[in-house]
Ligand SMILES: Nc1nc2c(ncn2[C@@H]2O[C@H](COP(=O)(O)OP(=O)(O)OP(=O)(O)O)[C@@H](O)[C@H]2O)c(=O)[nH]1
């Protein structure tokens with residue numbers, strides 16, 4: 001540090017004003033230096049942070065100087081990886097760092113924070129402890145084959161396996177569709193005949209005036225996308241050209257794009273116009289059916305259409321609830337822990353398969369070693385969520401998804 005700043009000494013954990021110098025001693029910038037000594041730093045190693053004025057030119061000059069002195073840029077996720085390797089956090093917490101950075105909504109951020117604080121990891125650890133106890137019972141009966149073990153013993157063991165390990169895993173797995181959705185988001189396409197109010201709906205849901213609305217059928221020609229959120233789920237909403245056969249080549253292209261957007265969407269909202277029966281013919285692919293402009297007529301809205309009046313904001317709250325549910329939202333009074341990463345879901349599924357397989361042989365004395373083997377395999381799998389086991393392999397996979405500099 002002496003070679004790049006003007007400091008002779010720095011107190012730990014204190015922001016100290018300094019200047020950084022180039023090779024010839026010329027001042028490059030002025031800023032703050034912070035020193036976090038091992039082992040109490042983020043990575044568990046000695047860490048120095050330099051905070052400059054943030055101008056790309058000045059920062060580049062500082063980086064150039066640091067590279068001259070033998071520094072190199074961090075690999076994606078390298079700081080967090082070192083924190084894991086030095087025992088400062090377990091792997092699912094490290095993944096939560098990436099999740100915190102990626103979180104697009106407050107709800108997603110809250111889940112990431114719970115994971116960062118180790119709640120998810122602790123739950124997995126508790127399951128592993130339960131599993132260890134049950135494996136120990138099986139191992140013990142394998143060690144004393146001459147003992148007559150009552151079948152009640154295995155019945156109880158299998159019951160505890162169901163209650164204490166398999167059922168909690170199943171409960172976690174049920175949260176995965178919502179948990180993953182909170183981070184991956186969803187694409188929702190609005191389709192329907194011309195002039196039914198598709199662009200009006202996009203504007204109303206996203207609270208902007210993004211798409212042109214007019215009473216001329218065929219107003220929207222292109223796919224218009226906007227990002228918003230429904231109950232904390234990030235949604236990319238796509239407004240499309242009204243579906244009809246037309247001689248206008250530009251509109252034809254718009255219709256083709258509308259159909260392509262609908263194909264790629266996770267959910268499709270189809271809109272009909274209550275005042276125009278010709279718009280009611282519903283495509284099979286639609287997930288949510290809206291009957292718009294109910295303010296214009298007294299026609300009874302046929303099932304399963306949901307009556308709305310986009311113009312007057314009627315029925316839109318109900319639409320948000322239905323859309324959120326369509327995207328995997330669950331009614332949770334107090335949001336429990338969610339499985340938010342595909343890696344965790346796959347491991348839990350795999351572990352459950354091994355636990356179930358172990359139960360198949362538990363009442364067959366000759367095959368009890370298979371039960372023990374299956375359950376031990378499940379234990380290792382759960383451990384790989386926390387980073388216990390083939391650590392290098394797991395770390396490579398997890399940190400390859402990180403962004404640079406964390
Ligand atoms: N009365 C009434 N009019 C509405 C309602 N929703 C939309 N409109 C009107 O219907 C007309 C068409 O609305 P748009 O949102 O442009 O319809 P669109 O489906 O995007 O039409 P295209 O882009 O041409 O396919 C506009 O004049 C809107 O003001 C509603 O709930 N009630």
Ligand SMILES: [Mg+2]
Pocket residue numbers: 198199200211212213219220239240241242
């Ligand atoms: Mg439109």
